[in-house]
Amino acid sequence: MNNDTLIPLIGVVTDIRQDTPDVKTFRVNALEGGKVFEHMPGQCAMLSIPGVGEGMFSITSSPTNKEFMEFSIKKCGCLTTWLHAMDVGQQITIRGPYGNYFPVDTELKGKDLLFIAGGIGLAPLRSVINYVRDKRDDYGDVQIVYGSRSKDDLVDYKEIIDEWTADPNIEVDLTIDNPQEGWDGHVGFVPNYVKELNPSTNKTVLVCGPPIMIKFTLAGLKELGFTETQVYTTMELRMKCGVGKCGRCNIGDKYVCKDGPVFRFDQLDALPDEY
Amino acid sequence: MLKISASNLNALFDRIAEKQTLYIPVDREPNVSEYKKYESGMTMSKALNTVRSAKDFFFPQTENLAEFKVSGKTIEVKDIRKENEDFVVFGVRACDARSFGILDKVFLSEPVDSFYKNRREHGTIVTMACTRPAETCFCTTFGIDPTVPGGDVSVFFDGENYFFLDNTPKGEAFVASVSDMLEDGDASKLAEVQENTRNIMKKLPLSGLSTDSFGGERLMEHFNSDKWAELSESCFGCGTCTFVCPTCQCYDIRDFDTGNGIKRFRCWDSCMYSDFTKMAHGNSRNSQLERFRQRFMHKLVYFPANNNGEFGCVGCGRCLSKCPISMNIVKVMKALEDK
Ligand SMILES: Cc1cc2nc3c(=O)[nH]c(=O)nc-3n(C[C@H](O)[C@H](O)[C@H](O)COP(=O)(O)OP(=O)(O)OC[C@H]3O[C@@H](n4cnc5c(N)ncnc54)[C@H](O)[C@@H]3O)c2cc1C
Ligand code: SF4
Ligand code: SF4
Ligand code: FES
Numbered sequence: 313m314n315n316d317t318l319i320p321l322i323g324v325v326t327d328i329r330q331d332t333p334d335v336k337t338f339r340v341n342a343l344e345g346g347k348v349f350e351h352m353p354g355q356c357a358m359l360s361i362p363g364v365g366e367g368m369f370s371i372t373s374s375p376t377n378k379e380f381m382e383f384s385i386k387k388c389g390c391l392t393t394w395l396h397a398m399d400v401g402q403q404i405t406i407r408g409p410y411g412n413y414f415p416v417d418t419e420l421k422g423k424d425l426l427f428i429a430g431g432i433g434l435a436p437l438r439s440v441i442n443y444v445r446d447k448r449d450d451y452g453d454v455q456i457v458y459g460s461r462s463k464d465d466l467v468d469y470k471e472i473i474d475e476w477t478a479d480p481n482i483e484v485d486l487t488i489d490n491p492q493e494g495w496d497g498h499v500g501f502v503p504n505y506v507k508e509l510n511p512s513t514n515k516t517v518l519v520c521g522p523p524i525m526i527k528f529t530l531a532g533l534k535e536l537g538f539t540e541t542q543v544y545t546t547m548e549l550r551m552k553c554g555v556g557k558c559g560r561c562n563i564g565d566k567y568v569c570k571d572g573p574v575f576r577f578d579q580l581d582a583l584p585d586e587y
Numbered sequence: 588m589l590k591i592s593a594s595n596l597n598a599l600f601d602r603i604a605e606k607q608t609l610y611i612p613v614d615r616e617p618n619v620s621e622y623k624k625y626e627s628g629m630t631m632s633k634a635l636n637t638v639r640s641a642k643d644f645f646f647p648q649t650e651n652l653a654e655f656k657v658s659g660k661t662i663e664v665k666d667i668r669k670e671n672e673d674f675v676v677f678g679v680r681a682c683d684a685r686s687f688g689i690l691d692k693v694f695l696s697e698p699v700d701s702f703y704k705n706r707r708e709h710g711t712i713v714t715m716a717c718t719r720p721a722e723t724c725f726c727t728t729f730g731i732d733p734t735v736p737g738g739d740v741s742v743f744f745d746g747e748n749y750f751f752l753d754n755t756p757k758g759e760a761f762v763a764s765v766s767d768m769l770e771d772g773d774a775s776k777l778a779e780v781q782e783n784t785r786n787i788m789k790k791l792p793l794s795g796l797s798t799d800s801f802g803g804e805r806l807m808e809h810f811n812s813d814k815w816a817e818l819s820e821s822c823f824g825c826g827t828c829t830f831v832c833p834t835c836q837c838y839d840i841r842d843f844d845t846g847n848g849i850k851r852f853r854c855w856d857s858c859m860y861s862d863f864t865k866m867a868h869g870n871s872r873n874s875q876l877e878r879f880r881q882r883f884m885h886k887l888v889y890f891p892a893n894n895n896g897e898f899g900c901v902g903c904g905r906c907l908s909k910c911p912i913s914m915n916i917v918k919v920m921k922a923l924e925d926k
Contacts, residue, residue, distance in 0.1 A: 313668050316701040318840070318853075319653045322662055362655035362662060362849040363842045388867040403662040405655070522868075549871050550864045552840050555698050558856070559837030559885075560864055563871075564806055565892035584810045587871050 317555055320360060320405035323348045326380065328400055332465045335432055336396055337372070337384045340406065347381055348406050353416055353439040354546060354574045357408035358554050359383065361398075365391035368551045368569070371409065372435040374442035384435040384467050410554040411573045414440050414518060414544060423516040424452035428529055430502050430521025431460050434467045436546045436573075437520050441476070448481060455511060459487040459502040463495045485509060503528035506536075513537040518544045523587075530577060540577035547573050547580075547587060563587050589762065590748040590772030599768055600625050600677070606764070607711075608674040610644070612637050622676065631678060635721050640833030640905065641683040644676055645706045646690060649854040652702065652840065656848050665848075668701065671709040675761065678715045681736035682726045682903040686833035687712065689901070692894050693836050702853070711761050712738035718784050723904030725793035725917065731901060733788065734781040745776040793902075793917060800924040803892025810884060814922045819879035821912045826857035828906040828915070829882065834899050837863070858882050883919045 327339035342348045351357070351371050360366035373382035387396045395404075414420060425444065429437045444451050456476060460466045466486065477484045487498040487505045498505055502525055513536060519529050526545055533543060549561040549568045556570035564583040566572065591599055603609045609625040612632040620632035621639060654665040687707070694703035714736035717724075726733055735741060739758030743750045751769060753759040762769070788794060801809070829835040839856035842849050856863060858881045864871045872878050890899030900916055907915045 313666075313670070313701055313705070314699070316668070317698045318700070318702075319666055319668075320664060322664060362657055362851065363844045365842070366840065399660070402660045405662060405664065548866070550866045552838070552856075556696075557693055557700060557836070558839070559858060560856075562881075562885075562889065564810065564884075565803060565889040582807075584807065586810075586877065 317407055318553065320358070320407040321348050322403050323359075323381075323406040325398060325400055325402045325404060328398075331384060331467045331469070332460070334387045335384055335465075335467050336387075337382055337468065338395070340381045340383065340404070341379075343403075346379065349409060351375055351381070351409035352413035353443045354413035354436050355409040355411050356436075356554075356569075356573065357381070357383075357406050357410065358551075359391075359395070360405045361391065361394050362405060364394045365389075366405075366552075367391045368410070368554065370436040370439070370546070372438045374439050374446060376443055376446040384432060384438070386432045408554065410569055412571065414574050416440060416443055420516060421450055422452060424512070424514060425454050426511050426515040426517045427454070427456045427458075428502060428506060428517060428519040428521075429456075429458045430525040431465060432467060433519075433521030433525070434458055435520075437518055438468060440518060445476075445479065445482070453483070453515070454481065455483040455485070455509075455515070457485045457487070457502060457506055457509065459489070459505060461489050462492055463488055501525075501528075503532045507532045510536065513542075516542050516544070520546050540581055543577045544574060545577065545580075547575060549587060588750045588752060588772060588774040588777075589766065589769040590750045590774070591769050592748050593744075595768070596631065596749060597628070599765060600629070600631075601627055602765055602768060603675055603677075606673075608672065609677060610674065611677045625677075635717065635719060635724075636680050636683070636903065636905075638831070638905075638909075640686065640831060640903065641676060641679050642686060642690060642833050642836075644674075644710055645687065645703055646694070646836060646838075646855075649852050650702060652851045652853050654848055654850050655842075668705065671705045673709045673711070675711045675713060677713045678742075679712050679736070679738055680715060680717060680903075681731050681733040682724075682901040683833050684712060684714045684736055684738040685726075685729070685731050685901045686903070687738075689834045689890075689897070689899060690836055692897070711740070711757050713740045713742060713758075713761070714738035716741065716743045716781070716784070718744065718780060720784065720788055720791060721904065722792055723907040724788070724791060725796050725902035725904065727788055727794065728796045728798060728902050729898055729900060732785075734784045743774070743777050743780070745774070745780050748772055750774050750777060793904075796917060796920060797924070798887075798898055798920075801887040801891070801898065801920070802896055803888060806884075806888050806892060809888055809923055810880070812923055815876050815880045818914065818919055818922055819876045822859070822875055822879050822914055823912070824859045824861060824875050824878060825911060826859045827909050827911065829857040829859055830855060831905040831909050833901060833903055833905070834886070835882075858885070883916060886916065887920065887923075 323340040329337045369383045552558040556567040561568040610622045612620040613623045620634040656663040694700040717733035739755045741752045886899035
């Protein structure tokens with residue numbers, strides 16, 4: 313019988329990094345080394361510990377990384393608590409990749425890009441950012457605005473400081489919600505910071521974060537003169553199957569697991585406001 | 588047309604059951620029928636349709652997807668699938684036969700669901716033309732002709748004989764396998780029986796119901812209708828309508844620790860339940876209004892939007908007779924349709 317996507321593969325956790333008090337980043341390899349499967353930036357995978365639960369997570373590593381996949385996971389319930397408690401060498405089940413992806417090879421190609429992320433929302437965008445960094449000549453200006461509650465809540469802080477800010481071809485603007493000792497960067501919420509930065513309206517925007525942040529950021533971008541057709545985001549709804557059959561992740565006639573998770577705002581505007 | 592006399596029907600069942608598992612509708616109590624594995628001596632129900640739909644044959648209420656052996660840090664996945672055995676379902680009505688086509692669009696579209704496909708490939712559907720449609724029937728609304736029921740083989744009863752018409756290669760093979768028990772018969776009375784049934788259909792209370800106001804083009808308009816509040820007011824989210832419905836296909840995936848390994852199950856779920864879309868940071872369908880709207884929007888608008896206009900309801904009437912508050916898709920259609 314042919315493979316069935318509902319029957320998972322096995323991956324092994326080869327590295328664990330504590331990024332913030334409640335986010336860890338896990339490196340996953342196939343048992344024989346290398347990646348369990350290939351993906352595109354923005355796609356997701358179902359991870360599970362049998363008997364504990366199964367959950368959808370963005371593949372935060374870039375497809376250009378040929379050695380492993382990475383997942384940044386926030387502890388918030390049964391499965392994620394279990395994942396946070398595991399050690400290197402633990403096997404997990406993995407299936408995917410699921411969903412569409414950011415149009416890195418079509419609509420985004422050649423464009424000036426503005427990435428806007430809040431908290432764990434960096435996870436799907438990090439895949440695109442590193443993809444773009446590895447194919448730098450294919451894109452125009454790259455600007456990254458990233459914010460979290462505090463300095464300690466910035467996911468992938470080390471990579472941001474050591475690699476992204478060190479890269480002369482990228483502008484990185486970080487912010488935290490409230491003043492904090494040892495932080496001399498910007499303080500304030502992401503949507504306000506974006507308005508202050510006043511980015512050029514010829515940029516194409518990729519935004520991801522908590523729903524409330526996305527809402528205010530989009531409103532701010534519109535004030536600056538951006539249109540919905542320039543702005544992409546990823547959606548997060550409850551998922552079980554990942555392939556548009558279990559019936560739970562739809563917004564109108566679109567299944568987020570299959571037709572999404574990446575949507576342009578003009579596409580979302582044509583759908584019921586049920587997310 | 589090939590036929591068998593009513594008095595020989597059980598001999599035919601015995602023959603089929605020699606080679607394959609056979610399921611027929613039988614009465615649990617008068618006029619309450621359910622599919623049962625045929626055993627010699629069982630009588631086929633005369634009830635119009637089974638209480639539960641026939642979807643269980645291909646999409647059972649619970650099924651085992653995989654097994655896992657977890658020891659220390661290692662996990663072993665066991666693929667427990669095996670080729671299904673051939674089986675025959677006899678006496679399926681036109682509405683339920685059509686429902687398989689709707690489920691096919693979900694489960695056989697890429698990526699194909701191998702669990703469903705396996706059963707589908709090994710099942711032969713023998714349908715039975717309706718002669719006494721009920722007040723809750725409205726299959727004709729969806730273009731279904733209950734006198735020409737479809738499936739792999741259609742069976743027609745003229746009061747004395749059962750006539751067999753194969754519709755697919757699988758049906759042809761089935762008829763060939765029992766052809767020595769069938770004889771050529773005069774089917775001229777069938778046209779009259781069919782005409783009779785069609786006339787009854789026309790006089791039924793729901794015969795005028797139309798799908799004209801529905802379909803993918805009307806998505807935002809119907810979604811934003813102010814009728815949903817009143818329609819959903821008394822729905823208490825029991826999920827009965829989704830469980831009896833032959834086309835409802837939502838499912839959940841759950842693990843069960845047997846003490847000797849972990850079994851992963853798929854089981855029916857319902858969009859009418861409050862935890863169906865519940866997430867760590869909120870719920871996209873928080874109120875019963877939103878959940879109720881989802882069920883009917885899916886059948887009347889979203890499904891056709893994704894499937895060339897085909898609706899996700901076959902008019903079997905089960906939700907009409909089973910909802911404890913007497914709410915149903917017909918009332919929804921009447922409330923939303925263009926006046
Ligand atoms: C497309 C997509 C991409 C995602 N990407 C990421 C990512 O990159 N990183 C990340 O950290 N997360 C991501 N998520 C979210 C992630 O899938 C969930 O946080 C995770 O599945 C939670 O699993 P859990 O078992 O820990 O929580 P659960 O134990 O399932 O539940 C968490 C909370 O939800 C509620 N809840 C959930 N289910 C039920 C139920 N059946 N009944 C009652 N209450 C319930 C409970 O209140 C509970 O406290 C993504 C989700 C989607 C859909
Ligand atoms: S919605 Fe009601 S009438 Fe339509 S197929 Fe389902 S149970 Fe039958
Ligand atoms: S059967 Fe009736 S009360 Fe129960 S969920 Fe369906 S519409 Fe609501
Ligand atoms: S997760 Fe099952 S339909 Fe999207």
